[in-house]
Amino acid sequence: MNFELTKEQEMIRKMVRDFATEKIAPRAIDIDVNAKFPEDLFKEMGELGLLGIPFPEEVGGSGGDTVSYALAAEEIARVCGSTGLSYAAAVSLGSSPIYYFGTDEQKEKFLKPLASGEALGSFGLTEPNAGSDAGGTKTTAKIDGEDYVINGEKCFITNASYAKQIIVTAVTGKDDRGKNIISAIIVPTDTPGITITDNYDKMGVRGSNTAEIVLEDVRVPKENLLGDPEKGFKQFLYTLDGGRISIAALGVGIAQASLDKALEYAKERKQFGQSISNFQAIQFKLADMAMEVELARNMVLKAAWLKDQGKNFTKEAAYAKLFASETATRNANEAIQIHGGYGYMREYEVERYLRDAKLLEIGEGTSEIQRLVIARQFGC
Amino acid sequence: MNIYVLMKKTFDTEEKIQIDGGVIEEEGAEFIINPYDEYAIEEAIKIRDDHGGEVTVVTVGDEESEQQLRTALAMGADKAVLVNTEDDLEDGDQYSTVRILEAYFEDKDVDIILAGNVAIDEASGQVGPRLADKLDIPYVTTITNLEIGGEDVKIVRDVEGDEETVETSLPLLVTCQQGLNEPRYPSLPGIMKAKKKPLEELELDDLDLDEDDVEAKTETVEVFLPPEKEAGRVLEGETEDQVKELVSLLKTEAKVL
Ligand SMILES: Cc1cc2nc3c(=O)[nH]c(=O)nc-3n(C[C@H](O)[C@H](O)[C@H](O)COP(=O)(O)OP(=O)(O)OC[C@H]3O[C@@H](n4cnc5c(N)ncnc54)[C@H](O)[C@@H]3O)c2cc1C
Ligand SMILES: Cc1cc2nc3c(=O)[nH]c(=O)nc-3n(C[C@H](O)[C@H](O)[C@H](O)COP(=O)(O)OP(=O)(O)OC[C@H]3O[C@@H](n4cnc5c(N)ncnc54)[C@H](O)[C@@H]3O)c2cc1C
Numbered sequence: 185m186n187f188e189l190t191k192e193q194e195m196i197r198k199m200v201r202d203f204a205t206e207k208i209a210p211r212a213i214d215i216d217v218n219a220k221f222p223e224d225l226f227k228e229m230g231e232l233g234l235l236g237i238p239f240p241e242e243v244g245g246s247g248g249d250t251v252s253y254a255l256a257a258e259e260i261a262r263v264c265g266s267t268g269l270s271y272a273a274a275v276s277l278g279s280s281p282i283y284y285f286g287t288d289e290q291k292e293k294f295l296k297p298l299a300s301g302e303a304l305g306s307f308g309l310t311e312p313n314a315g316s317d318a319g320g321t322k323t324t325a326k327i328d329g330e331d332y333v334i335n336g337e338k339c340f341i342t343n344a345s346y347a348k349q350i351i352v353t354a355v356t357g358k359d360d361r362g363k364n365i366i367s368a369i370i371v372p373t374d375t376p377g378i379t380i381t382d383n384y385d386k387m388g389v390r391g392s393n394t395a396e397i398v399l400e401d402v403r404v405p406k407e408n409l410l411g412d413p414e415k416g417f418k419q420f421l422y423t424l425d426g427g428r429i430s431i432a433a434l435g436v437g438i439a440q441a442s443l444d445k446a447l448e449y450a451k452e453r454k455q456f457g458q459s460i461s462n463f464q465a466i467q468f469k470l471a472d473m474a475m476e477v478e479l480a481r482n483m484v485l486k487a488a489w490l491k492d493q494g495k496n497f498t499k500e501a502a503y504a505k506l507f508a509s510e511t512a513t514r515n516a517n518e519a520i521q522i523h524g525g526y527g528y529m530r531e532y533e534v535e536r537y538l539r540d541a542k543l544l545e546i547g548e549g550t551s552e553i554q555r556l557v558i559a560r561q562f563g564c
Numbered sequence: 565m566n567i568y569v570l571m572k573k574t575f576d577t578e579e580k581i582q583i584d585g586g587v588i589e590e591e592g593a594e595f596i597i598n599p600y601d602e603y604a605i606e607e608a609i610k611i612r613d614d615h616g617g618e619v620t621v622v623t624v625g626d627e628e629s630e631q632q633l634r635t636a637l638a639m640g641a642d643k644a645v646l647v648n649t650e651d652d653l654e655d656g657d658q659y660s661t662v663r664i665l666e667a668y669f670e671d672k673d674v675d676i677i678l679a680g681n682v683a684i685d686e687a688s689g690q691v692g693p694r695l696a697d698k699l700d701i702p703y704v705t706t707i708t709n710l711e712i713g714g715e716d717v718k719i720v721r722d723v724e725g726d727e728e729t730v731e732t733s734l735p736l737l738v739t740c741q742q743g744l745n746e747p748r749y750p751s752l753p754g755i756m757k758a759k760k761k762p763l764e765e766l767e768l769d770d771l772d773l774d775e776d777d778v779e780a781k782t783e784t785v786e787v788f789l790p791p792e793k794e795a796g797r798v799l800e801g802e803t804e805d806q807v808k809e810l811v812s813l814l815k816t817e818a819k820v821l
Contacts, residue, residue: 191634195755198635203749233752246752 189251196237196252200259203232209263215391216536221346222267222391226274230301235274239283243291244300250426250488254433258481261437265540266391268434269547273342273392274298276427277548278305281351281368285411285419294349294370303348308338308397309420316553318353319417321366323399325354327406332356332369334377334402342547344395345382347373351410352399353420367416370408377402388539425498426491427548428505432484435508438541439480442512442519443473445534449523466522473515480508499561506554509544516541565617566672569608570665570679570691571601571636573629577684586787597632600680602747603740607710608678609640610745615712617675618642622668624661626650630763637758638750644763649778652768657780658690664778665691666698667771674699677737681706689739696737704730706741 189197208225215222229235237253239245253275261268282295282305297303314320323336334354344350349372356367373380382395411419447470450461460466483504490497516537520527527534545551575581576594583589597605608619619641623629626648633644647664649656669677679692689705696703708727709720712734719730722741750758768778799806814821 191631192755192759194631195635195638195750195758196752199638199749199752199755231751232749233754237752241753241756247756248752 189255192248193252193255196248197255197259199232200234200256201262203229204259204263208260208267212264212266213530213533213536215264215266216388217390217530219386219390221270221343221393223346225267226270226304226346227301229271233301234271235279235301235304236299238275239279239295239299243283244296244298245283246299250429250491251485254429254484254488257430257433258437258440258484261434261540262441263437264391265434265438265537265543266389268437269389269392269540269543270304270343272427272430272434273307274304276430277307277423278343278347278351280426281307281410281419281423282370284422285368287407289407290370290410297348304343304346306341306344306347306350307420307423308341308344308350308352310340311337312339316550318420319364319366321353321355321364323352323354325352325356325367325369327356328403330406331403332406332408334369334371334399334404336399338397338399340384340547341395341397343393344373344380344397345393349373350397352397353416356413356416359414365414365416366420367413368410368419369404370410371399371402371404375402375404387542388536389543390539424548425501428501428554429484429487429491429497431544431548432480432487432501432504432508435505435510435512435541435544436477436481436484438512438537438544439473439477439508439515442515442534442537443470443477445532445537446470446473446515446519446522449526449532453524460522469518469522473518476511476515480504480511483507499558502549502554502557502561505544505549506551506558509541510551512541512544513538565611565615565675567608567611567617567619568669568672568674568677569601569604569619569621569636569641570677570695571605571621571623571632572598572680572683572685573623573625573632574598574683574685581789583787583789588787595628595632597635598680598683598685600682600684600740600742602680603742603744604678604680605636605639605641606745606747607740608676609748611676611710611712612640612642620645622665623647624649624656624664633763634755634758635750637761637763638754639748640754642761644761646763646765647771648765648767652775653778655780655784656778657782658686658688658694659781660778661691662694662698664768664771664773665695667773668766669695669699674701674735676712676734677701679737679739681739681741692737692739699737701735701737702732703737703739704732705739707738708741708743710738710744 233246236245237248238250241247257272260271279298298305325332325334349370351368352371353368355364357365359365377400379398380395384394450466451459453460487497487500487504519534526532573595576596579594612619620643621636621641622645624647682689693703704719706722707719708722711718715733717732721728
């Protein structure tokens with residue numbers, strides 16, 4: 185057993201923390217209020233190699249590991265949930281599937297620009313009538329000569345308005361038992377027939393771009409099919425397993441930020457002639473918050489470590505995502521409580537933490553779906 | 565060009581500092597590159613990129629200093645040297661550090677040495693100038709701009725908020741002040757590459773020094789935190805009376821007059 189980070193992991197965490205504190209944190213309130221995607225920050229993050237952490241240098245990445253990636257996601261979310269979500273989605277959903285399942289040509293053409301931070305990518309799975317039940321996908325992709333012709337609709341797709349390409353899941357046929365075969369296809373966003381609109385007025389992660397996508401007779405070459413045509417469903421389950429580690433890391437970041445703010449405030453705020461941190465009622469809240477952050481972080485790092493070791497991590501990623509996202513919501517809620525009336529005000533930031541945290545219980549598989557995933561691992 | 569940087573590992577003074585039994589509690593303290601040394605590292609990398617050569621970062625420290633040296637390598641320095649005094653030196657001071665550095669530089673062919681203006685922990689600002697003196701090369705402190713053309717060097721330095729322009733020549737030692745540049749973040753590829761860059765570890769023996777040679781010339785008598793800041797007081801009344809009251813308070817309460 186060894187709980188120590190390597191020197192590289194330690195350095196990456198320190199660098200991202202410095203960057204997040206100096207460059208992102210001063211803009212977090214503004215990003216939330218104006219619901220404006222901070223494109224320039226992503227450019228800087230790209231230049232620092234943050235968008236390519238878990239990918240090797242050959243494909244434009246930085247040659248880091250999942251643990252480092254999780255640490256980076258935590259540090260970013262600690263100051264800004266919006267930037268954190270867009271970051272995690274870009275890496276885990278936009279890039280990872282191409283790295284796991286893409287051909288060498290696809291990696292060269294589609295992954296390199298993302299991993300090296302020149303462009304962003306999206307992953308379009310959710311549809312108006314297929315959310316938790318991704319098997320209910322309605323979008324179709326039919327072969328016509330050398331092309332796929334894609335028709336359908338996707339919703340809630342992170343980063344789509346700023347993406348160079350979107351990995352779209354679509355029904356490509358039926359198997360022997362008459363069940364839909366779902367495949368993943370890389371669709372460049374400048375292909376005719378795609379309409380991307382971002383009109384959602386969101387509760388939280390307001391600066392993260394979220395868009396609706398309509399695909400009308402969108403033609404892409406057959407070689408844009410990602411991975412095995414028969415195993416598209418399995419592939420995105422694997423993709424989501426990995427993505428859950430990063431969503432969980434965002435949860436740890438928000439939960440930690442909630443604790444930091446609450447502790448600092450509790451020590452300063454005086455009522456009844458003393459710091460409210462002297463009251464046991466407040467101390468117990470802080471103790472629970474600190475404990476849960478630590479537990480959540482340990483679970484995230486364990487899941488990331490398992491993935492780096494090439495071991496099975498499905499269950500652990502679900503534990504981490506479920507516990508860390510719910511911890512983030514609980515801690516943010518308690519942080520507001522400890523701040524009293526001030527906590528209800530935007531300026532103190534903790535109310536934003538709660539709005540941002542709530543998304544983590546929904547995106548990349550709701551808390552209920554995590555529990556299903558865990559139970560399935562027991563053979564239920 | 566042979567470019568050297570003097571770097572010190574310090575505790576982060578923006579984090580909470582605790583003192584236990586007259587020494588700063590290291591457990592739980594955050595350690596960083598002395599912020600002024602970051603300007604030195606950044607400037608060294610820029611000089612190398614413009615004029616060619618090699619940047620070597622030198623520190624006198626302990627095992628843990630490797631972390632800060634690796635960070636400097638990740639920023640773009642080429643080589644690092646750790647003079648590890650953990651086993652040989654109980655309480656060094658500026659004299660000790662300069663003596664060690666002097667021995668290190670004895671056989672080195674130096675074009676420029678960059679150091680921080682001060683280290684934020686002890687803030688003596690002595691190591692740079694004293695080393696230059698020992699090496700018998702010119703030095704310029706608190707620089708905010710540096711231009712090198714051949715052997716000639718043009719420097720702007722900060723003199724308590726004003727600027728002074730100095731012309732000098734290589735070889736040279738400078739100490740770096742805020743405003744000189746904006747230190748870069750170590751990039752991810754930089755961090756991964758730093759692992760493979762050379763980091764040489766030396767002990768006093770390797771520099772032909774004995775413990776006695778580097779024994780501190782000063783003694784630390786006491787270490788304490790500054791008193792907690794109390795709320796300010798606003799004086800009221802006629803200006804003349806306020807001045808009188810202020811002077812009397814400075815005498816009786818603050819005891820500074
Ligand atoms: C800000 C944001 C960003 C997003 N980014 C992306 C993205 O980049 N790409 C993408 O593809 N999608 C994205 N999504 C979509 C997200 O993954 C879905 O919203 C999520 O999977 C839930 O699907 P749904 O909204 O259709 O809810 P539903 O599936 O309709 O769920 C409604 C409720 O029913 C529960 N439920 C459903 N099925 C079961 C069951 N079998 N047992 C028990 N309870 C059940 C759910 O847990 C939930 O509580 C994003 C969503 C948001 C809000
Ligand atoms: C939208 C809004 C509308 C409002 N409207 C009005 C109004 O119309 N009129 C008005 O007068 N006020 C109003 N308020 C103020 C509101 O009543 C106070 O915010 C509330 O009483 C809490 O006080 P506080 O914000 O100073 O928090 P604090 O008293 O500082 O409390 C901070 C935290 O410490 C805890 N705490 C404090 N003392 C103890 C203790 N002894 N033991 C254990 N825990 C303790 C609290 O429970 C809380 O968790 C309003 C506030 C808001 C946000």
